[in-house]
Amino acid sequence: MQASDPDSRAVPKHSVNPFVLLTYPDVIVLLTFTGIVYAVNYTITATISSAFARIYPELSETVLGLCYLPVGAGMIIGSTLTGKLLDWQYARISDRLGDHFSIEYARLRLMPFYLAVFVVCVVGWGWTIQAKAHIAVPLILGVFLGGTSMGILNTTMTLNIDILQSRSSGATACTNLARCSLAAIMISVIDRMTSAWGDGWTYTFWGGICALLLPLMILEIKMGPTWRRRREAEEKEKE
Numbered sequence: 001m002q003a004s005d006p007d008s009r010a011v012p013k014h015s016v017n018p019f020v021l022l023t024y025p026d027v028i029v030l031l032t033f034t035g036i037v038y039a040v041n042y043t044i045t046a047t048i049s050s051a052f053a054r055i056y057p058e059l060s061e062t063v064l065g066l067c068y069l070p071v072g073a074g075m076i077i078g079s080t081l082t083g084k085l086l087d088w089q090y091a092r093i094s095d096r097l098g099d100h101f102s103i104e105y106a107r108l109r110l111m112p113f114y115l116a117v118f119v120v121c122v123v124g125w126g127w128t129i130q131a132k133a134h135i136a137v138p139l140i141l142g143v144f145l146g147g148t149s150m151g152i153l154n155t156t157m158t159l160n161i162d163i164l165q166s167r168s169s170g171a172t173a174c175t176n177l178a179r180c181s182l183a184a185i186m187i188s189v190i191d192r193m194t195s196a197w198g199d200g201w202t203y204t205f206w207g208g209i210c211a212l213l214l215p216l217m218i219l220e221i222k223m224g225p226t227w228r229r230r231r232e233a234e235e236k237e238k239e
Contacts, residue, residue, distance in 0.1 A: 017170075018167070018169075018170035018171075018173045018174055019174075020170075021164065021167065021170050021171060021174050022174060024227070024231060025223070025227050026104075026163060026220060026223070026224045026227045026228060027160065027163075027164070027171070027174065029216050029219060029220045029224075030156045030159060030160050030175075030220065031160075031174060031175060031178040032178075032213070032216060033152075033156060033213050033216050033217060033220075034152070034153060034156040034157070034175060034178065034179055035178035035179045035181070035182040036182060036209065036210060036213060037115075037118065037149060037152050037153070037210055037213070038149065038153060038179035038182070038183060039179065039182035039183040039185070039186040040122060040186065040206045040207075040209075040210055041118075041122075041145060041146075041149035042179075042183040042186070042187070043183065043186045043187055043190050043206075044122070044125055044145060044203075045068070045071055045145075045146075046187055047190065048064075048067055048068060048071070048142070049064045049065070049067070049068075051129050051199070052064055052067055052135070052138075055129060055132045056132075056135055059135075067135075067139065067142075070139045070140070070142040070143045070146070071142040071143070071145060071146040072146065073143060073146065074142060074143035074144060074145060074146025074147040074148075074150070075146040075147065075149070075150045076146075077143075077146075077147050078146060078147030078148060078149070078150035078151045078154075079150045079154055081147075081151070082150060082151045082154040082155060083154065085110060085151075086107065086154070086155065086158055089106055089107070089109055089110065090103075090106050090107075093105065093106040093109070094106065102221070102224075102225050103159065103162050103163070103225075104159065104163075104220055104221050104224035104225055104228075105221050107155055107158060107159040107162065108155065108159065108217050108220060108221050110151075110155070111152070111155060111214075111217045112214060112217070114148050114151040114152050114155070115148075115152065115210065115211070115213070115214055115217075117144060117148045118144075118145065118148040118149060118152065118210060119207045119208075119210050119211045120207075121141050121144045121145045121148065122145070122203050122206060122207035122210060123203055123204050123207035124141050125138060125141050125142075125145065125199075125203055126199045126200045126201070126202055126203025126204055126207070127199070127200040127203075127204075128141060129199040129200075129203075130198050130199040130200040131200075153179075156175075157171075157172070157175055159220075160172075160174075160175060163224070163228050190202070193205075
């Protein structure tokens with residue numbers, strides 16, 4: 001994927017406590033968005049076998065294992081296409097905007113599309129499971145869930161590395177910490193939620209939470225460049 005700065009190879013690498021990155025507003029916005037979306041998707045993926053065993057009791061353990069393949073295929077497709085789209089968007093917007101180019105806008109321009117499809121699939125997944133629909137329906141939804149979740153994750157991780165080029169390893173570590181921590185919390189409560197609300201309303205709730213994250217991406221596009229330039233100016237003063 002293309003870097004935001006043609007001279008990025010010359011950017012010095014700083015050894016910094018990665019937890020310091022959690023004080024940067026643009027990083028916090030990206031981690032919150034990424035973490036919640038990843039946690040919701042991981043919860044669905046982790047409960048595929050138990051959900052399918054409950055509503056399709058005729059399935060063998062081997063077939064239940066094979067039910068993970070559509071999600072995996074979606075992730076592979078989503079990861080591959082996202083990389084190409086990110087490069088294409090970067091080159092296109094860079095040529096069009098010139099000096100007014102914003103890496104935040106270039107990276108996040110397609111995020112509303114990814115998020116909209118992801119939310120529809122999350123809500124659809126819940127009601128499909130609750131209605132005990134034909135197994136083909138959740139399997140197809142799994143492909144789109146895997147594809148859009150990887151599109152969202154790869155986009156935000158790429159932007160995080162773009163805005164923290166001298167601390168890319170720290171940016172990756174913080175992303176992994178946020179998404180895995182939130183996923184662990186989600187897994188611990190999902191059974192109680194589905195028992196109390198049912199699968200339909202549980203995933204409608206989480207789909208709604210994900211939809212409410214869109215303003216965070218708008219905030220990142222609008223304020224991200226300002227936050228980034230201010231941080232870079234402060235870092236230059238300290239050198």
